[in-house]
Amino acid sequence: MREDRQLLVITHLSQLLDFVTGIGGFIVPLIIWLTQKDNVAGMDAHGKMILNFQISLFIYSIISIPLIFLFGLGLFILGGIWLMGLLFPIINAIKVSNGEIPNYPMTIEFIK
Template identity: 45%
Template sequence: MLREDNQFLMFTHLGQLAHFVFPFGGLLVPVLLWQIKKDEILHLEEHAKEIVNFQISFTIYAIVSGILAIFFIGLGFLIIIGLITVIFPVLGAVKAANGEFYKYPLTIDFLK
């Protein structure tokens, strides 16, 4: 039986900050939480898919910006991406804690 758990959804969004601890942690932690609790938490799948889409999108943006940084073009983009990867998950966590869904801006929908 599915139950509402806004606090768990909030922690799923905050799990993205694990990329500061270990490589790809921002993707792995939310995916693991999703797989462990997918049959227990209401709306977890929608939140997790949005998180995965955000992580994949911004990984691609960071790679492209990193390549452009070689030519001194993408350095500013890397700084902006770094800020966004902290700010957006926190906004998503606040929305989830309030029982709302957060659609991450600038995200490509890989998973629907």
């Protein structure tokens, strides 16, 4: 197993494709994780972390949609989700490049 911090950083940053393609931020990290989890040290843990974060953001988005119509509160929640989806991949990519352990708050652990 080889150590490849650069690929780990790219995997975290690939989540930002959501802002360009809509779903690329889930598909690209999934493909990288599935193809490299046995070859790159730490990829299995990082891939699971990223996918759990993406699934959690999707669920939070779905939950917030009815709240838009009921209370208007859903707009604030969607704004927070958008901000989290933008900032945390960047913050965690920087952490990984510095050799630190990344953290995605409010993530539901679906993949263990």
